[in-house]
Amino acid sequence: MEKDFDAVLGRTARIAADWLGGLDERPVGETAGTAELRERLGGPLPAGPTVPVRVVEELAEAVEPGLVGIPSGRYFGFVIGAGLPAAVGADWLTTVWDQNAGLYACGPAAAVVEEVAGEWLRDLMGLPEGSSYAFVPGCQTAHLTCLAAARHHVLRQVGWNVEEAGLHGAPPVRIVASSRRHTTVDRALRLLGFGTAGLMIVPADDAGRMDVAALRAVLAGPAQPTIVCAQAGEVNSGAFDDLAAIADACAPAGAWLHVDGAFGLWVRASPALRHLAAGAERADSWAFDAHKWLNVPYDSGVAFCAHPEPHRAALSSTADYLVQGGDGAPRDAIDWTPGFSRRARGFAVYAALRSLGRQGVAELVERCCEHARAFAAGLAGVPGSEVLNDVVVNQVLFRFADDDTTTRVLRAVIDSGEAWLSGTAVDGRRAIRLSVSNWRTTREDVERTLAAFRQAAVS
Structure with a gap:
C-alpha cells in the first residue's frame, strides 16, 4: 500500500506540473461536450479493483478536454483566482x-x-x-x-x-x-x-x-x-x-x-x-x-x-x-x-498569506485593477464596443451594438480558446463581464484577449 502512495503521488505531481505548464498553449475553455465526456468517463462500474496509479492516469486523460483553464492568466469569468504555488x-x-x-x-x-x-x-x-x-x-x-x-x-x-x-x-x-x-x-x-x-x-x-x-x-x-x-x-x-x-x-x-x-x-x-x-x-x-x-x-x-x-x-x-x-x-x-x-x-x-506577506497581497490586488483599467482602455479600440462601468477595481462591464452582436462576439472569443469570460444582463440588455482576479494574469494576457475581441468584432 505504501508503494501505491509513492507511485500515485509521484505520478500525480508530474501530471499536475504538465497541466499548469501547458496553460498558455491549451484553449482556456473546454474542448469536449457533455456527450463526449460521458462516453470517456462512463460505462459500468468495474467488477474488480484497478491499480491506483492507472486510475489517476486514466482519469486525467479522460477529463482533460472537459477542464476549463481556470488557473490560466486569460480566464476572466466570474471572480475566480488561481492557486498560488504555496497555497496549492x-x-x-x-x-x-x-x-x-x-x-x-x-x-x-x-x-x-x-x-x-x-x-x-x-x-x-x-x-x-x-x-x-x-x-x-x-x-x-x-x-x-x-x-x-x-x-x-x-x-x-x-x-x-x-x-x-x-x-x-x-x-x-x-x-x-x-x-x-x-x-x-x-x-x-x-x-x-x-x-x-x-x-x-x-x-x-x-x-x-x-x-x-x-x-x-x-x-x-x-x-x-x-x-x-x-x-x-x-x-x-x-x-x-x-x-x-x-x-x-x-x-x-x-x-x-x-x-x-x-x-x-x-x-x-x-x-x-x-x-x-x-x-x-x-x-x-x-x-x-x-x-x-x-x-x-x-x-x-x-x-x-x-x-x-x-x-x-x-x-x-x-x-x-x-x-x-x-x-x-x-x-x-x-x-x-x-x-x-x-x-x-x-x-x-x-x-x-505567508508567501505573499502584507505587501504581496496589496500588489496582487493593485496589479489586477491595473489590468482591468488596461482592458477598459483597450476596448476603446475594439470596433463597436462600449464600456458600461467606471472601472474602480477588477470588473469591466461592456457590450456591443445589440444583444445578438454581444452574444456572437463573446461566443467567438470563447470558441477561439484565447480567453474565457461570462455574459450577464444590464438594464435588460446583454453584456460581457470581465473579472481580473488571477495572480498569473500579465499585460501580455490582456493584449492577447483584446486581440481576440478585435478579431471577433470584425468577423
Missing part, C-alpha cells in the same frame, strides 16, 4: 494529512493554524480586534454564518431565543438590502427561515451603489429588530456602497450591519484602494472569499463577526461523545461554523 502545495498536504478541522482533538495543528490565519486576515482587513471568524466553503456559507449570528443578536435584544424557540411566533425581523445585492444573500436568508417575501429592497444607482437616503427613510420607521446587508464590490460593476454613510444610518436604528465583501473587501489590503471600502470596519459582520483575490484553491470562504458571543451562540454544538475544550482553551471550529466534519482550509490560507 499546502492544499495538497491538507488532503494528505486528512485532518478533521471540526474539533481541536482531531487536528490540533489545523486549529492553531486557523487561529493564526484568522488573526492575520483580521489585521490585513483592518477589522476590529477580538472579532471572531470562521473558515467556510465560500461566501454563501459565510453569509449563512454571519446572518445566523445577526438573527441571534437582534432577536436576543428583544428577549427572544431563536435557537431554542425557533422563528414561529418570534418578533418580526426587518431585513434590508440593495436591489443590486448578490443572490447568495437571498439564499442565506431562505436557509435561515426568513424567506425573501418580507425583504425590504432599497434602490441602487446605475453603478449598483445603495441609495443611502432611501435606506435612512426605511430605517426611520418604528423600531424593530433589523439587519442591513450592504455590499463591497457589486458583482457586475465592482462599485462599492458608501459603507460609512450606511453605518451612520444603521447606528441610531440599532441595526446589525452585514457586509457582503466577496471579492471587494480585499481592497482594504491595499493602501491605494482601501478608501473604496472606508467604513467597513464599523460593520457587525463581514463575508468574503479567499478563493477569489487571495488566490487560494477552491473552496475557501471566510466569515468574520465583531461580536463573538452571538456568533458562537448561533453556531455552537455539543455532544457527550465529542472531545471539546481542554488545556489552553483550544478553539473548536464546530462552535463557529455550520460544518461539523470539515476540511482544514486554514492551511492553504496560511500558506498564501
